[in-house]
Amino acid sequence: MTVRIGVFICHCGHNIASTVDVEDVVEYAKGLPGVVYSGRNLYSCSQEGLTSIKESIKNNELDRVVVAACTPRTHEPVFRRACEQVGINKYLFEFVNIREHCSWIHTKEKEEATKKAKKLVAMGVAKVALLEPQEEGESDVVPKAVVIGAGLSGLSAAAALLNQGIETHIVEKEATVGGILRDIAVIGPDDVDAQELIRSLTETVEKSPKAHLHLSSKVTELKGFIGNFELTIEGGGKEETVQAGAVIVATGGVEHRPEGEYGFGELKGVITQLELEKILGSGELGARRIVIINCVGSRQPGREYCSRVCCNASLKNAVRVLDTDPDASVTIVHRDIMSCGTVAEELYREASDRGVRFVRYGLDQRPEVSSEGEQLVVEVFDETLDEKIDLESDLVVLATPIVSPGDSSETSKLLKVPRDKHGFFLEAHVKLRPVEFATDGVFVCGSARWPVSARECIWQGQAAAAKASIPISEGKVVIEAITAVVDPEKCAACGNCVISCPYDAIEIVDTESGRAARVSEAQCKGCGTCVAACHNDAIQQKGFSSRQLGAMIDALIRATAEVSR
Amino acid sequence: MRIAFEEMKADRLLTARTEHGNVAPVLLARGDEPGELRTDVPYQMANILLRVVPYLGSDKIAVVARRCDEKAIAEMSKRGLLDSGKISLIGLACDAEQVSECRCSDPCPSKVHIGECVKASPTDKVVEDLLAKSISERLEFWTAQFRKCNKCFGCTSNCPVCFCDECLLEEKTFTPEKGIPPGFAFHLIRSIHLADKCVECGECERACPADIPLLALRKMVNRDVKELFGFVSGDGETTSPLLTTLDGDSMEGDNDVC
Amino acid sequence: MTEFKPDILAFCCNWCSYAGADLAGVNRLQMPTNVNVVRVMCSASVKPEYVIKALSQGIDGVLVLGCHIGDCHYMTGNHRTAKRIPLTAKVLEKVGIDSRRVKLDWVSAAEGDKFQQVITEFVEEIKGLGPNPLREVRF
Ligand SMILES: Cc1cc2nc3c(=O)[nH]c(=O)nc-3n(C[C@H](O)[C@H](O)[C@H](O)COP(=O)(O)OP(=O)(O)OC[C@H]3O[C@@H](n4cnc5c(N)ncnc54)[C@H](O)[C@@H]3O)c2cc1C
Numbered sequence: 001m002t003v004r005i006g007v008f009i010c011h012c013g014h015n016i017a018s019t020v021d022v023e024d025v026v027e028y029a030k031g032l033p034g035v036v037y038s039g040r041n042l043y044s045c046s047q048e049g050l051t052s053i054k055e056s057i058k059n060n061e062l063d064r065v066v067v068a069a070c071t072p073r074t075h076e077p078v079f080r081r082a083c084e085q086v087g088i089n090k091y092l093f094e095f096v097n098i099r100e101h102c103s104w105i106h107t108k109e110k111e112e113a114t115k116k117a118k119k120l121v122a123m124g125v126a127k128v129a130l131l132e133p134q135e136e137g138e139s140d141v142v143p144k145a146v147v148i149g150a151g152l153s154g155l156s157a158a159a160a161l162l163n164q165g166i167e168t169h170i171v172e173k174e175a176t177v178g179g180i181l182r183d184i185a186v187i188g189p190d191d192v193d194a195q196e197l198i199r200s201l202t203e204t205v206e207k208s209p210k211a212h213l214h215l216s217s218k219v220t221e222l223k224g225f226i227g228n229f230e231l232t233i234e235g236g237g238k239e240e241t242v243q244a245g246a247v248i249v250a251t252g253g254v255e256h257r258p259e260g261e262y263g264f265g266e267l268k269g270v271i272t273q274l275e276l277e278k279i280l281g282s283g284e285l286g287a288r289r290i291v292i293i294n295c296v297g298s299r300q301p302g303r304e305y306c307s308r309v310c311c312n313a314s315l316k317n318a319v320r321v322l323d324t325d326p327d328a329s330v331t332i333v334h335r336d337i338m339s340c341g342t343v344a345e346e347l348y349r350e351a352s353d354r355g356v357r358f359v360r361y362g363l364d365q366r367p368e369v370s371s372e373g374e375q376l377v378v379e380v381f382d383e384t385l386d387e388k389i390d391l392e393s394d395l396v397v398l399a400t401p402i403v404s405p406g407d408s409s410e411t412s413k414l415l416k417v418p419r420d421k422h423g424f425f426l427e428a429h430v431k432l433r434p435v436e437f438a439t440d441g442v443f444v445c446g447s448a449r450w451p452v453s454a455r456e457c458i459w460q461g462q463a464a465a466a467k468a469s470i471p472i473s474e475g476k477v478v479i480e481a482i483t484a485v486v487d488p489e490k491c492a493a494c495g496n497c498v499i500s501c502p503y504d505a506i507e508i509v510d511t512e513s514g515r516a517a518r519v520s521e522a523q524c525k526g527c528g529t530c531v532a533a534c535h536n537d538a539i540q541q542k543g544f545s546s547r548q549l550g551a552m553i554d555a556l557i558r559a560t561a562e563v564s565r
Numbered sequence: 566m567r568i569a570f571e572e573m574k575a576d577r578l579l580t581a582r583t584e585h586g587n588v589a590p591v592l593l594a595r596g597d598e599p600g601e602l603r604t605d606v607p608y609q610m611a612n613i614l615l616r617v618v619p620y621l622g623s624d625k626i627a628v629v630a631r632r633c634d635e636k637a638i639a640e641m642s643k644r645g646l647l648d649s650g651k652i653s654l655i656g657l658a659c660d661a662e663q664v665s666e667c668r669c670s671d672p673c674p675s676k677v678h679i680g681e682c683v684k685a686s687p688t689d690k691v692v693e694d695l696l697a698k699s700i701s702e703r704l705e706f707w708t709a710q711f712r713k714c715n716k717c718f719g720c721t722s723n724c725p726v727c728f729c730d731e732c733l734l735e736e737k738t739f740t741p742e743k744g745i746p747p748g749f750a751f752h753l754i755r756s757i758h759l760a761d762k763c764v765e766c767g768e769c770e771r772a773c774p775a776d777i778p779l780l781a782l783r784k785m786v787n788r789d790v791k792e793l794f795g796f797v798s799g800d801g802e803t804t805s806p807l808l809t810t811l812d813g814d815s816m817e818g819d820n821d822v823c
Numbered sequence: 824m825t826e827f828k829p830d831i832l833a834f835c836c837n838w839c840s841y842a843g844a845d846l847a848g849v850n851r852l853q854m855p856t857n858v859n860v861v862r863v864m865c866s867a868s869v870k871p872e873y874v875i876k877a878l879s880q881g882i883d884g885v886l887v888l889g890c891h892i893g894d895c896h897y898m899t900g901n902h903r904t905a906k907r908i909p910l911t912a913k914v915l916e917k918v919g920i921d922s923r924r925v926k927l928d929w930v931s932a933a934e935g936d937k938f939q940q941v942i943t944e945f946v947e948e949i950k951g952l953g954p955n956p957l958r959e960v961r962f
């Protein structure tokens with residue numbers, strides 16, 4: 001196949017031309033294999049520059065284009081569009097960076113920089129000659145969503161989806177909705193009625209004709225990709241297959257049970273915070289002297305994170321105890337009080353003003369709980385007093401962290417989404433892509449992600465719903481063009497690529513030429529990890545094939561010999 | 566020898582026997598005349614097995630396998646190329662002569678049916694000598710060796726774990742066009758490809774008409790893989806570290822927020 | 824004798840190290856001219872074969888640069904890079920090619936200065952090692 005390559009070298013005003021001898025590079029490029037036109041522009045990306053490139057393409061019947069200028073990271077789309085406008089597939093374009101990677105970093109070495117620019121251009125030309133046209137695929141989106149978990153965040157997400165008219169399946173493994181809030185009466189710091197909140201969200205769901213609530217059910221299989229997921233939901237001895245365009249993970253967390261710590265499970269009257277919530281909710285608090293120990297099982301080696309909600313819950317409950325019984329005594333034994341924000345800080349002040357005692361302990365000297373007859377004694381080394389004190393009490397409340405539910409590894413494997421070392425789900429990028437998983441079309445919200453407050457559950461649920469609704473309302477998803485492709489003739493079905501792919505986009509299937517790997521284009525992100533794992537080059541990344549990169553290496557060697565002559 | 570059919574309830578037996586005065590592989594069915602069976606098999610049974618399996622349908626097969634065959638079969642099964650459920654191994658322990666010829670460090674099958682295990686070769690002198698050389702001496706050594714290569718592909722085609730239908734090295738992408746001898750890339754690429762699967766059977770070295778000490782190269786690389794990742798080829802369980810994440814997993818990460 | 828000017832190939836992943844190299848340019852950080860960058864989408868797509876090919880055809884050194892572990896645009900892509908490239912270097916050493924001719928490092932999009940440092944040091948290192956002996960070996 002003969003190719004007609006055009007090379008355009010940019011002056012970028014002085015940016016390139018003051019270091020690189022552009023004319024010299026233009027002349028050099030004329031001699032490169034396949035090049036039928038080589039020219040230069042003052043500013044290639046300007047309207048004028050682009051027009052002149054397009055003219056040259058037409059006049060010289062070029063079928064591939066190399067622009068040597070700045071960086072593809074910012075300017076590639078500009079030139080690709082220009083190519084498309086004159087009928088060249090945009091994937092037959094190669095960008096060579098002679099500004100950031102050459103003129104700007106070698107300002108004092110004109111001669112060497114010019115040589116280097118020639119080499120880089122030669123490499124680009126070698127690659128472009130082997131490029132192939134690519135099409136960006138499109139695929140339809142099933143206008144439905146699945147939300148896994150019906151705690152506060154899952155219900156918030158579901159309600160938001162339903163309000164947009166999106167058909168939504170909600171899958172909850174327990175027989176009732178509400179998650180952690182099932183056991184909580186009042187949500188701090190601003191005293192929202194938890195049961196009322198759950199009730200109103202459930203009502204939205206139950207009223208909607210587009211909602212399908214699957215209680216005592218679990219997702220047991222997930223296939224497909226964004227826009228076209230197929231999930232199997234099992235519950236009550238039944239199995240159902242549903243199609244969905246997007247999936248939201250809202251599986252939350254559970255309160256850590258500190259078996260054996262501070263007498264928990266051994267001494268009567270030692271309970272967890274959630275148990276206290278239940279007692280307060282029932283209005284049957286008998287105890288008058290209450291000690292709450294914070295950070296039980298968190299912020300320590302093995303479970304380093306701060307669960308973020310426990311300090312506020314302790315403050316909330318301390319105040320609620322005083323509300324029910326103004327003469328009660330409450331002590332919070334803590335390591336630091338994390339009551340960030342305006343409302344929570346106010347709650348902290350209120351608690352202190354109303355006589356809640358705060359005692360600070362350190363990790364090296366933890367409190368000890370023992371029983372003396374009917375009462376409990378908490379012995380704690382008060383860091384402020386610098387001495388040991390005994391706190392007599394009727395009830396010792398352990399504020400333990402929210403931990404990831406035991407079956408989250410199952411969920412992770414099922415949905416092919418990653419977790420951190422504590423079992424919480426990991427977003428694609430914490431700062432840039434909140435609530436999104438790296439797998440397109442799968443989202444996460446609430447305490448499944450890490451312990452969050454009820455407020456955050458609501459807004460994350462809504463954020464996940466908003467993001468999930470984007471592909472659903474667009475109705476189409478664009479499929480990455482630089483995906484990997486397998487040559488089934490060559491493929492030995494060894495599975496190296498299958499194991500390596502970070503997105504699990506490859507499987508071994510039966511083909512006309514025997515068993516071979518197949519890439520699901522809609523799942524593939526085009527990283528090329530699989531390509532490097534394949535021994536016999538049976539899998540290739542479009543736009544970065546081994547022949548293309550091999551040719552660049554050859555070109556570099558050839559060009560080095562030429563320019564140093 | 567009839568353990569295959571009675572004990573293992575196999576439908577076929579893959580072994581070797583004398584044919585026209587030479588050792589040749591043979592696939593026997595129940596009731597076939599065994600002929601003069603041989604244990605001094607000069608090639609990898611695993612290799613033959615891989616080639617006959619597609620024709621067996623649902624039949625179960627028993628195969629006479631030395632330790633290296635066993636390991637190669639494990640590497641194949643791990644990759645889904647063989648169905649280990651349909652294969653029974655009749656363990657053949659190599660004799661002392663065989664072990665010393667192969668400089669073999671692991672000669673005893675996990676289950677012995679034929680012969681008796683002998684001691685492994687403690688060290689491989691060829692390897693030790695090479696590692697004792699300075700880097701420039703090594704370069705000189707291998708340059709001389711690789712110059713002898715005539716790109717016959719004896720090494721790849723006799724290797725039990727080189728199971729690609731079309732070998733990459735037959736193409737020009739990575740090995741320079743001119744060709745024979747093929748230069749360093751040919752041998753280095755093979756080394757990398759075998760790093761997580763070579764079972765040290767020595768078949769490549771035996772096959773090489775140019776007498777290049779290929780097994781020594783393999784062993785040195787295997788040693789690197791063991792040092793770097795603690796991985797040794799030959800078991801059917803452990804996924805190659807080259808394919809997994811740093812934690813040896815494919816789905817883990819770190820959530821360092823808040 | 825003319826001064827030895829090493830010829831070096833660098834593979835940079837699109838998302839971090841290529842961006843880091845761009846940043847070095849934007850900040851006009853000066854560095855030796857010997858390194859030629861090839862853009863790949865992820866460091867994990869760098870086949871050991873490329874490294875081997877380049878060195879056995881006489882390139883003096885190969886750099887593979889990617890995102891820091893944990894930051895790979897493709898999650899765990901670079902975890903494989905972190906194993907393949909060091910192994911490649913070791914294999915080269917076995918046949919007499921100094922493993923220091925292959926270097927793997929992580930450069931983020933914000934580390935223009937690190938890119939400059941890695942390039943400068945690698946060029947110095949290769950200068951110290953001298954020309955790739957395989958340049959002279961003819962087959
Ligand atoms: C003691 C305590 C006190 C708290 N006090 C406050 C407070 O005062 N103020 C405040 O803002 N926050 C508070 N919080 C935090 C807040 O309650 C939680 O963060 C919030 O309820 C979490 O909601 P969620 O929907 O993300 O998760 P969850 O409530 O855990 O809900 C998850 C749901 O998913 C279901 N599920 C899990 N796995 C699966 C699966 N595989 N398939 C199907 N379903 C599944 C579970 O059964 C559950 O119903 C407190 C937390 C605790 C523990």
Ligand code: SF4
Nearest residue numbers: 501524525527528530
């Ligand atoms: S290019 Fe990356 S995402 Fe695509 S199949 Fe290969 S490894 Fe998976």
Ligand code: SF4
Nearest residue numbers: 491492494495497534
């Ligand atoms: S790694 Fe290559 S040969 Fe092996 S299954 Fe994948 S494409 Fe096929």
Ligand code: SF4
Nearest residue numbers: 724763764766767769
């Ligand atoms: S020793 Fe040679 S033939 Fe045997 S497995 Fe290793 S590379 Fe293959």
Ligand code: SF4
Nearest residue numbers: 536727729732733758
């Ligand atoms: S040398 Fe590599 S490509 Fe060739 S058959 Fe062996 S593993 Fe496959």
Ligand code: SF4
Nearest residue numbers: 714717718719720773
């Ligand atoms: S068997 Fe020997 S001569 Fe033949 S290709 Fe392999 S190394 Fe070269």
Ligand code: FES
Nearest residue numbers: 836865889890896
């Ligand atoms: S994208 Fe940079 S290393 Fe993977």
